[in-house]
């Protein structure tokens with residue numbers, strides 16, 4: 001788990017440089033899950049168990065440090081190791097995004113995959129770009145539009161997409177047949 005982005009790190013960083021911590025309620029002291037008496041800390045949660053944070057309100061970007069800060073390539077690479085099948089790409093304006101490709105069994109199953117992803121996106125308030133081409137080539141791209149790049153929200157969504165049940169929709173991976181040489 002990259003410690004660089006735990007709320008404790010952000011809280012100590014922000015106090016060190018004199019900035020208000022992004023989520024004061026999440027400082028180490030208050031990050032205590034009183035119902036179960038154990039520290040329930042965001043940084044200890046798998047990406048798929050975290051919740052996307054709204055990065056803007058009424059069209060205004062929220063000045064948070066932390067979860068909404070646009071990530072550089074190195075920090076994005078640290079998060080990438082926690083999701084599966086995704087790659088970091090640059091768009092025509094050099095903005096980072098992550099992309100995962102799927103092959104659906106048919107066109108309608110490709111649309112059903114998007115529907116299942118859409119349900120998670122609506123629940124999280126963070127939405128992917130979805131492309132379905134050549135009837136069964138489904139591409140999912142994630143980036144944080146309000147930040148013009150990648151934030152933790154994109155990797156939370158990627159992890160949640162990884163967890164979506166989808167084997168019934170996708171072509172099985174062709175067994176690699178080794179040709180005898």
Ligand SMILES: C[C@H](O)[C@H](O)[C@H]1CNC2=NC(N)=NC(=O)C2=N1
Pocket residue numbers: 054055056057058059125126127128142143144145146147
């Ligand atoms: C107000 C609301 O949080 C924003 O419009 C959300 C909606 N979904 C979003 N999805 C993505 N990928 N990026 C955003 O900046 C974004 N903003």
